[in-house]
Amino acid sequence: MHTRSPSRSSTRRGGLSAVFAALAALCSLAAEAPASSPVSGSITVASGPVRVNGQQTKVVPGKPVELNRGDLFDTQDASATWRSAAGDEVQLQPGTAARDDGVEDGVSALFVRWGLATAQISQMTLVGGAAGWASVLKDKKARVIVEVPKARAAQDAHFFAAEGTAWIRYDTYSIGLSQGLGASLSVHPLDRGVLRFRTSQQNAADVEIRRTVPAGEIVAFVPRGAIGACSEAAPGVTRILNAVDSVPSAKFRLNGRFARTQPFSAEVAPGSAVTIDASGVSPAAAPESPSRAEGDDPPIATLARTKDQPGSKLLSGALECVGLSGEDDVRAGKLSLEVENVSAGALSGLEASVAFRDVFAAGRTAAETAWTSVPDAAAGARARIDFDIAKLGRVARYAMVVRVRPK
Numbered sequence: 001m002h003t004r005s006p007s008r009s010s011t012r013r014g015g016l017s018a019v020f021a022a023l024a025a026l027c028s029l030a031a032e033a034p035a036s037s038p039v040s041g042s043i044t045v046a047s048g049p050v051r052v053n054g055q056q057t058k059v060v061p062g063k064p065v066e067l068n069r070g071d072l073f074d075t076q077d078a079s080a081t082w083r084s085a086a087g088d089e090v091q092l093q094p095g096t097a098a099r100d101d102g103v104e105d106g107v108s109a110l111f112v113r114w115g116l117a118t119a120q121i122s123q124m125t126l127v128g129g130a131a132g133w134a135s136v137l138k139d140k141k142a143r144v145i146v147e148v149p150k151a152r153a154a155q156d157a158h159f160f161a162a163e164g165t166a167w168i169r170y171d172t173y174s175i176g177l178s179q180g181l182g183a184s185l186s187v188h189p190l191d192r193g194v195l196r197f198r199t200s201q202q203n204a205a206d207v208e209i210r211r212t213v214p215a216g217e218i219v220a221f222v223p224r225g226a227i228g229a230c231s232e233a234a235p236g237v238t239r240i241l242n243a244v245d246s247v248p249s250a251k252f253r254l255n256g257r258f259a260r261t262q263p264f265s266a267e268v269a270p271g272s273a274v275t276i277d278a279s280g281v282s283p284a285a286a287p288e289s290p291s292r293a294e295g296d297d298p299p300i301a302t303l304a305r306t307k308d309q310p311g312s313k314l315l316s317g318a319l320e321c322v323g324l325s326g327e328d329d330v331r332a333g334k335l336s337l338e339v340e341n342v343s344a345g346a347l348s349g350l351e352a353s354v355a356f357r358d359v360f361a362a363g364r365t366a367a368e369t370a371w372t373s374v375p376d377a378a379a380g381a382r383a384r385i386d387f388d389i390a391k392l393g394r395v396a397r398y399a400m401v402v403r404v405r406p407k
Contacts, residue, residue, distance in 0.1 A: 091118040118162070121134065130153060156185065158185075161182070182203065215236065228241050241268075248270060254266045301401065302401055339382065373385075
């Protein structure tokens with residue numbers, strides 16, 4: 001399977017806002033007369049044999065395997081490190097396939113065909129998949145995790161900014177992830193104007209989604225636990241959907257400006273949509289087809305309490321989620337949940353399970369934990385539940401739904 005990447009020049013089509021001007025000037029990837037090099041990155045370390053252009057290859061310590069533009073490689077059962085021409089390193093987990101996309105104007109690019117990559121990048125290195133390229137602004141660095149599911153490699157990718165701030169670029173869209181924020185993106189191979197997204201339920205701040213249009217720019221601030229989509233409803237008209245299965249508190253905040261018009265602002269609640277053009281913001285029809293499975297309570301994502309928002313209620317409101325493992329912990333195979341008994345009496349004899357939902361596949365259950373005992377809790381007391389996810393595979397990119405029931 002040779003998955004094609006989005007054109008790096010197309011990710012920058014249209015005028016960029018001032019916040020990206022420095023990056024654009026330094027890291028322009030336009031296709032016209034690029035200052036390119038046939039030699040790009042190299043595989044510097046591997047824990048076992050890797051396959052390069054179909055050939056079994058051993059990486060000898062101190063003798064990196066040099067790659068040319070377009071070379072395909074996969075790690076098979078090994079972990080490996082790819083180093084860009086600028087010296088930035090990307091750690092590739094077993095079962096990861098990638099393509100070296102060469103160097104243009106001094107900027108190296110690694111396309112993750114499928115698998116999991118942890119990239120320490122500067123402004124001189126891009127790492128991405130079919131759903132976008134991770135980049136940073138001038139003089140900045142970030143550690144970004146890119147996960148591309150093999151079954152939907154031509155459409156989906158999950159991005160997590162482990163350190164620093166990353167910008168994910170796809171066509172006319174730029175998605176800003178500050179440190180600790182994650183988002184799953186899904187694109188349409190035949191319609192580059194469509195971007196579907198899910199913001200991670202553990203996010204502590206809003207994800208910023210920008211769309212550059214010929215007459216201006218549209219900005220959406222998307223809170224945790226949201227599911228939505230942006231598309232071009234007609235030439236010059238952008239449609240933004242907040243899906244009905246976003247968590248109830250997940251309102252999008254919109255603002256922007258078009259040439260020769262006043263700035264605009266609006267909110268989009270779950271289950272609603274708007275269209276935006278140079279004349280302003282107008283309501284639009286929204287589908288009512290949830291991605292969650294029947295019987296989910298709460299809907300597609302369980303949220304922990306914050307200082308600003310209550311947590312998701314479980315067991316018909318008797319328990320409130322007050323703590324949930326972050327993405328890094330889940331990726332490391334650790335998942336715990338803390339609940340508080342908000343009922344008037346003691347609770348005992350309960351068990352809990354976590355279902356991992358793929359919102360881009362009609363909310364199907366990708367994996368789920370075994371039912372695990374919940375410690376007894378007096379009224380007002382808290383209980384911690386540790387779940388065994390060691391054998392579930394890579395589940396950090398999915399929405400987590402917690403269920404509690406009597407034994």
